Amino acid sequence: MFEINLECQAMLEQRVEQQIQTLELRRRQAMVEGDMDFLESLYTRDLTYSHSDGKSDSKSSYLQGMREGVWRYRGFTSRDEQMRRAGDCVVVTGLIDMDVVIRGEPMLLNSRYISVWKAGNNGWQMIAWQSTRYTHA
Template structure:
């Protein structure tokens, strides 16, 4: 029981654990069939890390733009088929439901701003965590709601394209 309470009290800890599990699973799936433990990977140079970080943040810029524009097709192309979104309210949905809500304009996104982002690259997985501010209206005729959130996004390299596999956020403390 204490374990469950700890994860309720610290959702970002749970999200970090989920991201690391996803990264571990991705690392095991080697294209040459060799177990991850038998492959020696050269460390990525700082320049290569920065290049990947830029590519991931550019993909995230496209995701935010597609969401705000209600461009469900562009958004769907940036998400993996098994994508999950855990909202800061505790609501969780998969790709089909999330894309449908964007397509049907069930939520009007007025602004989505990335205030800070750190990118950590582990092979074909990039973990992005940071601080964001979002203003939306749900349902669209409702009052505007602005929230600052801490978030963790898991991006995976799939067929040469960075696609988001998971996004989870929690309200940032105001102090």
């Protein structure tokens, strides 16, 4: 009986990881395509979005900046992603290269990141993002 419960738990965890991976990919696609409706639904009301330059935005200010073209995302490449569950949250860490135009200036940002996803009445939503620039060795 105990082994069956462990197997069920492992299957549930794997399903959650797949859901978060799918949402992360869809979020990045929406950022490139400017799909504001999807992003609006994906981010929690109290989202904290901390950029690699140390500045931070709320959901409202981040989405407004995207609408105004402050950030125009052109592509993402990620690697070394790891997930861990903490209650009704999933913490994702990894490395990401972002091809982005910031205030008209094209940039390739190499960052370590952490994103936090929370399960709620609207399914899984991102509650926090933080990235820190690094240079390739």
